[in-house]
Amino acid sequence: MVPTDASEMDLATKVGQLFVVGFDGTELTADLRTLITERQCGNVVYFSRNVETPTQVATLTDRLRRLVLEEGPGVPPFVMADQEGGVVSRLGWGTELPSQMCIGASGDPTLARTAGEAVAGELAALGINFNLAPVLDVNNNPRNPVIGVRSFGEDPERVGELGVELALGMQSRGVIACGKHFPGHGDTSADSHHELPVVDHDRERLADVEFAPFRRAIDAGLDAIMTTHVSFPAITETPSTPATVSAAVQRRVLRDELGFDGLLVTDGMEMRAIADGVGTPEGCVRALEAGCDLLLVCHTPETQADAIDAVIDAVESGRLDEATIDTAVDRILRYKRRRVSDSRSPSAPPWADAADRSAETARAIAARGITLARDRDDTLPFTTDRPLRLVGSSGGPASPAEDDEFEPSLLAESLATVGFDVTCHEFDDPLEGPSFDDDAQVIAAVDDATADESQAAAVGALDDRTSRFAAVLVRNPYDLSTVPDVSTAVVTYDYTPATRTVLGEMLVGETTPTGQLPVTVPGFAD
Structure with missing residues (x-):
């Protein structure tokens, strides 16, 4: 049974409810057992390092739940994962959905709702009750190194509409949806895993663009929001203050102005934007002071223990009001009663059935989203x-x-x-000989031409030499800016199994690409 409120718990148990911890390996580790049984940690997040097979994940989750209930805090845990689709898919055994930008290229809200239902069905079948998705960032910076295709695109209205449908699809199947990364990580040229990015827009621009998808999702009943370790000088106390530890962002903007009363989750507190600044333990205390409810400390057992101790010390010293802890715990318990009172969602289908639906939905997204950006010569x-x-x-x-x-x-x-006789070549192979004569059919699989000049150079040389040539951008549509004159270009937005399959069907004419670029590519005009 989930307790009614925080008054039924001692301080250590309450603090344990605030933490979400990661661990290494595919089984319960000694360090994780200690965190749960001795420090009362109440929640866990899975990464790809924890995942082997569906049966293994389901068994791991069942064992985790029993440990928490029988030897730990006694409150059912949140079990989280980042199953966004595309390049961020922790469950990578072939049923993962294409990227959110592929959904954005389809422009289809009904497809987004179906995607949410499908991914939640698969997660719920494995006992995962909290998905750290959708991404509600508006990606309008072509040089963004961390969001990109994880976003639906550059239009705040489209991001909000599709994000709401994806989230409500998840929540309709009993899985918490968590929009991220508030106030917005889409217009950055730095990665908060490595450093503290700064978004230097004024308050009006932030409200119109960055906040807009979150506002729409909050109004629609989004369960949870993740904060971002990005500085917003127009809002935060100082230019060096990450939004995660800013009361101006969490309390004044998110809680008071936007009216959000759901769960507020930090991004990983060991990311360098926090760890190299205020430090992870101090950052956890400051995040709670700012208004966060759940603290993700995902990697290091010693840091996890230090962060728990720092929060307890802050309460016992009087720095952190215990009422602040109680408010966060009460909110956590409210959502646990709503979503995780049972080990699995009562409506969760068997995993195989859920996986079949995911695979079918993935194909539909790829078929609607893959984009023929240009085919000047009807190649x-x-x-x-x-x-x-x-x-x-x-x-x-x-x-x-x-x-x-x-x-x-x-x-x-x-x-x-689909019937091709395929020979693979490296970009740095000499562009000589019969393999690349005028009658050859050639595809260049462009993965990151923005960072790898050799890819753009090879595309240009092959396009000039070969009459039947197509560049296939297997991830980033912004790579089109490096080959602005290419004769034929297809954008897939990811390289998931469904996307690769549908691409093959398109290249032989069995399927017609209908997706539209959801971002503006500098220097490229279709």
Whole structure:
């Protein structure tokens, strides 16, 4: 049973309810057991390092729940994950949805609602009751290194509309949806995993653009919001104050002005924008003072223990009013009674059924979202009667938030399933010989041409030399700015299994791409 309110708990148990901890490995670790049984930690977040198979995750969650209920605080835990879709998908066994920007390219609110229902069904079947999604950031900075395709696009109205539908789809299946990253991480050129970004817009601009999707989601009944470790000098006390630890952001803007009374969750408190500034333990105290409810400390057992001690010390010393803790705990308990009183959502389907629906929805998103940005010479579709040369290179994650790296061989396998005879080449291979003669069919799989000049150079050379050539931007539409004159370009927004499959069907003419770019690409005109 979930307690009625914080008055039924001692201080250690209350503080434990405020923390969400991560751990290493695919089983309960000794460090995690200690945090739960001795420090009363009440919530856990999964990363890809905790995930092997659906059965393993379901078993892990069941064991975690029993430990919390029988030897820990006795209150059902929030079990969280970042299952955004695309490049941020912790459950990566083939059913992950395409990126939010692919949904944005479809422009279809009904599809966004279906996506929310599908991902929540899969999470609930595994006992995960709290999804750290949707991303409500308005990505209007082409050089943003951490959001990009995780956003629905650059239009605040579209981001708000699609974000609301995705969130309500999740919540309709009993999973908490968490919009992020308030007040907005979309117009930054730095990654808060590495440093403190600054958004230097005035208050009016922030209200019109950055706040707008969050305002719409709050009005629609969003359960939770994640804060961002970004400075907003127009709001915060000083230019060096991250929004997460700013009462002006959390209390005055989010609670008072926008009227949000749901759960307020910090981004990871070990990210360097916090850790290298105020420090993680002090940052946790200041985040609570600012108005946050849940503190994510995701990686290091020693730091997790230090942060818990710092909060308890702040209460016992009188620095942090225990009433502040009680308010946060009461809000947490309210949502636990609403969403996690049972080990699984009562409406959760068996995992296999949920996975089938996710896979079907993923294909629908890819089919509606993949964008033919240009086909000046009617190069597409290709024919399977001639060999296909695939030029590309493996690429690592652009940010620590991401899970996978691009592998051209996976794209080659998908293209082979629709009948292509595919040969793979590296970008730095010499562009000589019969493989790249005028009759060849060639695809360049562009992963991050903005950072890798060799990709743009290869696209230009191949486009000039080969009459049947297409650049396939497997992730970032802003890469179009590096090849503004390319004759044929397809944007997929991610390289999930469903996207790769649908791309193959499009390249042979079985499916017609209908997506529209949801962002403006500097220097590129269709």
